[in-house]
Amino acid sequence: MRSSDQNEGKLWKNFREGNDRAFFDLYDQYVDVLFSFGIQFCTDKEIVKDCIQDLFIDLYRYRKSLSDTDSIKFYLFRSLRRKLHKEISKNQFVSLDEEVEVRLDLQVSDSEKKIIGYESEKENLHILEQALKQLTKQQQRALAMKFEQNLSYSEIASLLNISVESARTNIYRALKSLRKKMSKKNMATTALLIVYYKSMSFGNSILI
Amino acid sequence: MRQKTEDILKKEGVSKEDIARAFASDTDEYRISNDILSFLSESKYHLTEQEKIQIKSEIRASIQRKSFFKRKFHLLAAASIFVAILAGLLFYHQLKLEYQLTEYAQSLPDFENDSTTRLVLSEGREVHIREKVSHIQYHSQGEKIEIGTNQQEIKQELKQVKPSFNTVVVPYGKRAQLTLSDGSMVWLNSGSKLIYPASFRSKKREVYIDGEGVFKVQKDLTKPFIVKSGSFDVEVTGTVFNISVYSDDKFSSAVLKEGSIRLDYNPNGLFATKTQEMLPGDMAILNLKEKAVETKKVNPEDYMSWVExxxxxxxxxxxxxxxxxxxxxxxxxxxxxxxxxxxxxxxxxxxxxxxxxxxxxxxxxxxxxxxxxxxxxxxx
Known part of the structure; x- marks a missing residue:
């Protein structure tokens, strides 16, 4: 953690001193996380892409006057949030709270692809996906910021314009409702598994 | 004390090891926490590699354009003066004409939605046409024009030296059909504007369009016909094609039905012009933001049928x-x-x-x- 902070600081410093390579390294390093952050606020992918592009062009243009920053990531998120807000209020076709179309292309690692494991993994994803959709927009954003973008509670609070306390509450409640949905399902699976193991114990005749 | 999933995951910077430690004794709760953590940490929306590269190259283009102008400003200024003088000397006449059409076209006020189709003559006189589809026909010298199904005739005086531009502005809800002085025909769709010389006196036949039109160009190998627009120029000798260059659209397009055309466009707003040859059945689509042209095969009739x-x-x-x-x-x-x-x-x-x-x-x-x-x- 420490050394990555130092690297980050160095990258930022090189970039501010006019090193183009450092600038594009910044881009490579942050474009994914900026996108996954931005899409939480605006469901139009193209607008998020445009804003990210603008953000980096501005960053480059004003690099000489940028200050030393503790967290590049937070600085970038804040700027992107501002740009998106401006863009969305300009565009009548996009509303902030439009239903997000959740499409998951999560990958299951090979070691976890055991016969039963894989099926239940897919099922778990489905349950979590549904459960996530039922959370409030605010809760979804807070979760993404904490777990995808790895931001701290105080950063989340600041980006969402809420108190640190309500950032905590939002995340706590969201986690709790995800956990409840999973526990419910888990009980059902356990029952199924017992039946499955029982039939296995009948011997070879059952395995084809 | 037994902790629930939410109690452990709420920690700042929680990791898989944290969960393992906390739930060594409780496998169910461990599994749930683990599943939820992996689910939440995974990004749900991704940019493709291609999209990332594209954004990057646009950023690169934008910052390089800026620094190029900054660093090479003096050189560039000198070079452009040189080029201007050279061009002025060599192509004075030619350049003047071309420049005038585009400049004139772009100096016209923005499209306003009227209730009538307007024909603006060279001396500023306007003819308002109320019909749903206006018929406007020029005689070969451009001084006599017949309008409407009842062929009402109007005249305009044309100066000998300067080209005299006429303009047809078609509002939403109306269409127009024009026969230009060379016999070429143009069908203009709703919300379009065409600027053209009343008679084609220079070496090229040049018109300017904003909106959508189908052109049936009279063949004349000695005088190429060029349709200019804010998006691209189309050069033809004799052919039938549709172009759609609405300034409020994100894409402009050209569809060729007969003959062959050449499409010239400016990919980066600098000096280099790119050229695209088109064959019958080709549709060229210019993405105005990315300044890139794509072609595909289409049924050209689909793009001309509004005329019928x-x-x-x-x-x-x-x-x-x-x-x-x-x-x-x-x-x-x-x-x-x-x-x-x-x-x-x-x-x-x-x-x-x-x-x-x-x-x-x-x-x-x-x-x-x-x-x-x-x-x-x-x-x-």
């Missing part, structure tokens, strides 16, 4: 269809649902029918509803 009074759509997105209909019928159609915009429709639409009849037809295969609110039609 119908639109034929092939898997066309509702967003695009409604934009065309909104122009053709001059009605404000509101569609805010982005998913609905991307729904597609295939089929023919009779344009002599009312907008409601047309929408009812599309509605049969493409799921949407509409209601009228005053002058507006709301799609939902």
């Amino acid at each position: 009074g119908y639109y034929s759509f092939r898997s066309e997105q509702l967003g695009g269809i409604l934009k065309k209909l909104s122009r053709y019928y001059n009605v404000d159609i509101q569609l805010k649902d982005r998913a609905l915009m991307k729904e597609t429709f295939t089929g023919g639409v009779e344009l002599k029918n009312s907008i409601e009849e047309v929408l009812n037809l599309i509605k049969k295969t493409t799921k949407f509803n509409y209601r009228k609110e005053g002058e507006q039609i709301i799609i939902y």
Whole structure:
């Protein structure tokens, strides 16, 4: 953690001193996380892409006057949030709270692809996906910021314009409702598994 | 004390090891926490590698353009003066004409939606035409013009030296059919503007369009016909094609039916012009933001059929269809649902029918509803 902070600081410093390579390294390093952050606020992918592009062009243009920053990531998120807000209020076709179309292309690692494991993994994803959709927009954003973008509670609070306390509450409640949905399902699976193991114990005749 | 999933995951910077430690004794709760953590840490929306590269190259282009001008400003200034003088000396006459048309076209006020089609003559006189489809026919010297089905004749005086530009402005809900002084025919769709010299006296026949038009160009190998626009220039000798260059669209396009045409466009707004040769059945689409041209094979009739009074759509997105209909019928159609915009429709639409009849037809295969609110039609 420490050394990555130092690297980050160095990258930022090189970039501010006019090193183009450092600038594009910044881009490579942050474009994914900026996108996954931005899409939480605006469901139009193209607008998020445009804003990210603008953000980096501005960053480059004003690099000489940028200050030393503790967290590049937070600085970038804040700027992107501002740009998106401006863009969305300009565009009548996009509303902030439009239903997000959740499409998951999560990958299951090979070691976890055991016969039963894989099926239940897919099922778990489905349950979590549904459960996530039922959370409030605010809760979804807070979760993404904490777990995808790895931001701290105080950063989340600041980006969402809420108190640190309500950032905590939002995340706590969201986690709790995800956990409840999973526990419910888990009980059902356990029952199924017992039946499955029982039939296995009948011997070879059952395995084809 | 037994902790629940939410108690452990709420920690700042929680990791898989934390969970393992906390739930060594409780496998169910461990599994759930683990599943939830992996689910939440994974990004749910991704940019493709291609998209990332594209954004990067656009950023690169933008910052390089800026620093290029900054660093090479003196050189560039000197070079451009040199080029200007050279060009001025060599192509004075030619350049002047070309420049004048584009400059004149772009100096005209922005498109205003009137209720009548306007023909603006060289001395500033305006003729207002009330018909749904205006017929305007120039005689070969450009001084005599016949208008309308009853062939009302008007005259304009043309100066000998300077080119005299005329303009036709077609509002939403109207169309126009023109015969230019060289015999070439142009059909203008709703919301379009065409600027052209009353008679073609220079070495090239040049016109400027904003909007959509079908051109049937009279063959003349000695005088190429050039359609200029804010997006690209199309150079032809004799041919039939459609071009659509609405300034409020994200894409401009050209579709060739007969003959061959050359499309010139400026990919980065600098000096380099790119050229695209087109064959019959080709459609070239210029993405105005990325300044890139793509071509595909189409049935050209689909893009000319509005001249005959119908639109034929092939898997066309509702967003695009409604934009065309909104122009053709001059009605404000509101569609805010982005998913609905991307729904597609295939089929023919009779344009002599009312907008409601047309929408009812599309509605049969493409799921949407509409209601009228005053002058507006709301799609939902």
